[in-house]
Amino acid sequence: MIDVAEHLAAILEAVVPLESEPRDVAAARGRVLRAAVHAAVDVPGFDCSAMDGFAVRADDITAGPTTLRVVADLPAGSELDPPIGPGDAVRIMTGAPVPTDATAVVPFEETAEGLEGGLGPVAVLTAPRGPGAHIRRRGSDVRAGSLVAAAGVRLTAGRVGAIAASGVGTVSVARAARVAIVSTGSELRPAGTPLRRGQIPESNSVLLAGLAEEAGAEVVLRTSVDDSGDGPRRAIAAAEAAGADVVVFSGGVSAGAYEVVKNTLGDLMRFEPVRMQPGKPQGFGRSAAGTLLFGLPGNPVSAAVSFELFVRPALRALEGDGELGRSRALVPFAVEWRARPERAQYVPVRIDRSDPAHPVAEPVERGTRGFGDANGLAVIPPSTRGVAAADPVEVLLW
Template identity: 75%
Template sequence: MQRIDRVIDVAEHLGTVLAQVVPFAPESRAVASARGRVLRHPVHADVDVPGFDCSAMDGFAVRDADVAVVPATLRVIADLPAGTELDPRMDAGQAARIMTGAPVPSDATTVVPFEDTARGLAGGLDAVTIVAAPRGPGAHVRRRGSDVRKGALVVDAAVRLTAARLGAIAAAGVGTVSVSRAPRVAVVSTGSELQPAGDALRRGQIPESNSVLLAGLAEEAGAEVVLRTSVGDEGEGPRHAIAAAEAAGADVVVFSGGVSAGAYEVVKNTLGDLMRFESVRMQPGKPQGFGRTPGGILLFGLPGNPVSAAVSFELFVRPALRALEGDADLGGEAVRVALTVGRRARPERVQYVPVRVDRSDPARWTATPTAHGTRGLGDAEGLAVIPPRAHDLVAGDLVTVTLW
């Protein structure tokens, strides 16, 4: 692939990335083990929910005619816990003690809560005195199919399965779902100066942190990290890393460093046949690389600065991972908040500023830029997006913040 250095917009680079994404083939998975995966086909209910008329309260199933005038004393002829198969016949003047979720007898029309009886749960099973009239026919009865009818849509495709969504699917009688597997990611830091964190450092060496950062971001995005390594600034390290990633079954390789305009840009110098290198109108993260191996592995070349790498991951890698899974939502949650301080505008590029978000006033959230560097990145809760503009921002101006 030809190496090209030109300046493009963020949207153009993201479009290039997404155009190369081929979503995974779906696989079947048990509902109990599908949390966090993306649903690939719509789920429709296999049963009515609820599957029968059931009690919404602990109390007594009665006939409306028998409680039209209160107080009314009725003979208790059955005790119905949740899960019972009983459907006792109820004649005039009779009631059945019933628990929440139990089937309501066919002859009953209403459930009277224990609170509306003379002695409540302590009243025994011989007779009950109703002291408050029901609010109307069908009170405290959940009708069959009132939540979901059999065949109705429960969860649409292309959404990530949360615990709540899985609970709704299971309640609808569905035991397996069609989902995407997790993307497999390899993370490769470049730089001869890098040493494992915690090792003794000589002059000119620094702790290697980008692979920890990017692997963590990948895992938080739902991916499986199958390789985390680093290579020097000379030799064919990036090619060897790609080969190792391929052997590990990676779908994506994320390089950090080696993509700028220096003399020792090892990714740019060795992978020009596989990747395209461009300058993107953004700060931080201007130098970007992207490509794809003949076997279909997506290759990302991110800047080596940790903040630049993190911002680039959020803008380009995370959407690609989501697209591989077939997720309809490629971006993070965005909110409009007020800046607490002014900010210099950049007419030629969009700025992505790590910020803390103050939610103490529900009516007016505010965003404060964090300190520069990795410590500030660690304190950040999201990125304030400041489009190119001619005039500087002042405290109180609204900006869009994409939450981590």
């Protein structure tokens, strides 16, 4: 058997990053930046009011109530720059440019009548804390030319918002990886159709396609092949015709007599046992065209765990993502658990946060129903000593 890390390293070594493409920033959320983004403008682009209130000359206001004349009104978006003389004030809204003569903004809450006073004289009850009070200075958030987002980050809503705010409308991103999902097995039938003795609903392609899409990939083919003939080769041809960068097989990679992937693709893939449970039988290779080929076990939970450990990092590496793996945390394990000396165990768990100060990782019920409730994988390293209840374990967080 080979180690998990060794198998993953061989996979990542075979990854060639995908080409980049320009994309409007409004349509770029979820993609990975290929080129760093620098601000095109100062943010904010001018001195502006941080509050709804009155722009004033701070020196005009004494410690007690001070009455000022309101000489102008500035909504956000105004281009006006009214002069402010001694004893004057300008009503101003949040985001509006602060008049050149003003040195502070007094919020409505610190005046006698606030907004209801209209444009009549205003009585200021509290003196500003000093020059610049409640004024956002030009470039105080971002200076033109400064870094907004580095290459290799995945664009969240917050990041695309920051990029747009910095005056950049188009970004260079990696296109989504295109994935084909192929289930194998003569016993498989589409979910919801009548079953004869020996037949089972086909679910792996639905599960793995969902995991691929959650990883940011585009699924271009989802199909199944039986355990005889050259179905896997025909599936690769169909996947490549659809533009797939990756083909993921489930089933057909173990030690049985009808392992169709292993029996037909030995010239393209290597098949090795990996020191892990579940998911020991694994296959990986490349087609003549360079398409990445993954062979995962047929058991649904084994296939999903294998996808998490090997396929997902490869999909993210294809995009140039700087973060290939899941976030990890140490969480107390809820029960005793028997470790295995020769293999790492990946236990689907549900993190119970009913007591926020003391979360625990509880193993879910075995099988697909329990796996649907999991929100992480607890990693039990090879050991001759078991895990005691309340021992901290590393959890890959979903």
